[in-house]
Amino acid sequence: MASVFCIANQKGGVGKTTTSVNLAAGLAAQGQRVLLVDLDPQGNATMGSGIDKRALTRSVYHVLIGLASVREARVRAEAGGYDMLPANRELAGAEVELVDLDARESRLKTALAEVEGEYDFVLIDCPPSLSMLTLNGLCAAHGVVIPMQCEYFALEGLADLVNTIKRVAANLNPDLKIIGLLRVMYDPRMTLQQQVSQQLVEKFGDKVFDTIIPRNVRLAEAPSYGMPGVNYDKASRGAQAYINFGAEMIERVRTL
Ligand code: ADP
Ligand code: MG
Numbered sequence: 197m198a199s200v201f202c203i204a205n206q207k208g209g210v211g212k213t214t215t216s217v218n219l220a221a222g223l224a225a226q227g228q229r230v231l232l233v234d235l236d237p238q239g240n241a242t243m244g245s246g247i248d249k250r251a252l253t254r255s256v257y258h259v260l261i262g263l264a265s266v267r268e269a270r271v272r273a274e275a276g277g278y279d280m281l282p283a284n285r286e287l288a289g290a291e292v293e294l295v296d297l298d299a300r301e302s303r304l305k306t307a308l309a310e311v312e313g314e315y316d317f318v319l320i321d322c323p324p325s326l327s328m329l330t331l332n333g334l335c336a337a338h339g340v341v342i343p344m345q346c347e348y349f350a351l352e353g354l355a356d357l358v359n360t361i362k363r364v365a366a367n368l369n370p371d372l373k374i375i376g377l378l379r380v381m382y383d384p385r386m387t388l389q390q391q392v393s394q395q396l397v398e399k400f401g402d403k404v405f406d407t408i409i410p411r412n413v414r415l416a417e418a419p420s421y422g423m424p425g426v427n428y429d430k431a432s433r434g435a436q437a438y439i440n441f442g443a444e445m446i447e448r449v450r451t452l
Contacts, residue, residue: 198231198315199449200308201375202337206360207353208324211343211380213240214415214425216321217276218435219341220245221424222442224277228316231270233304234283235333236323242282246275246422249284257287259307260294260332266311275423279315287329294328301328301368305336317445326360334364338452339375341445343409346379346392351399375448378441380409405448407441410434 203216213236220232233256234241239249249255258264259281266281273280294300308318320333334340340361344350358374365372377400379393397404409415412434415425426435 198312198318200318200337202320202333202340204322206326215343217244217424218426218438220278221276221426222438230278231315231318233281233320235329237288239284241321244419245273247282256281256283257290260290260303266307301331302335304332335369339373343378343380345381346389376405378405381411382408383411407444409437
């Protein structure tokens with residue numbers, strides 16, 4: 197049965213999509229069967245996986261509303277070696293339409309049950325909000341991976357997210373755990389980043405992943421070529437870090 201993880205942080209621009217796409221590719225490169233779910237109406241994970249979001253006939257929107265199954269809506273992301281449940285702007289409408297539907301928080305969970313035997317990992321790229329879409333992601337998941345930059349306000353935002361995860365665990369999904377905090381866009385020359393990184397380890401102990409993702413321009417360039425950084429320039433430091441992170445995730449899943 198697949199391990200289902202949300203990549204979440206209610207802040208925008210913290211590296212959720214980059215982590216989702218490159219972890220998916222990093223796991224696939226190590227022989228894992230991966231489904232990446234794009235749960236953000238911006239569709240960045242979709243485009244960054246080489247799938248044209250403007251050309252979709254079915255997407256995660258149709259799955260949430262009950263107009264398509266996961267099998268009908270998924271597509272192959274050849275550029276990354278994984279399957280993808282893609283998204284585009286239409287998904288923004290789901291936020292409103294879900295309100296009138298039954299079991300509105302658990303629709304993604306129910307839909308994914310159909311394919312859970314086909315994958316080792318299902319990764320869900322969440323939007324930058326604590327919305328009904330994110331709630332669907334959190335309800336469907338066994339755990340949350342939180343990418344964060346080691347900057348001054350990082351810890352403050354983290355408290356809100358941790359509280360939301362606790363509330364979802366208490367009310368909707370008792371399985372839900374924080375799998376770990378991933379330090380991203382890390383620049384070791386910045387003293388402040390070193391300090392915050394150290395504070396994170398002191399406060400959260402082994403909830404902080406060993407792997408650190410460096411700031412690396414190849415990771416930022418890759419989406420414009422419709423490829424995960426891991427496949428765009430495999431030798432780059434960013435790609436290597438995400439491949440290492442994939443190995444760390446495989447290891448961590450064994451201990452869950
Ligand atoms: P989010 O999904 O949280 O909004 P993104 O993954 O889209 O964040 O990242 C925000 C921006 O930072 C993007 O332009 C992305 O290319 C860039 N970025 C993310 N991670 C890195 C990294 N490790 N090195 C350099 N640029 C990065
Ligand atoms: Mg994103």
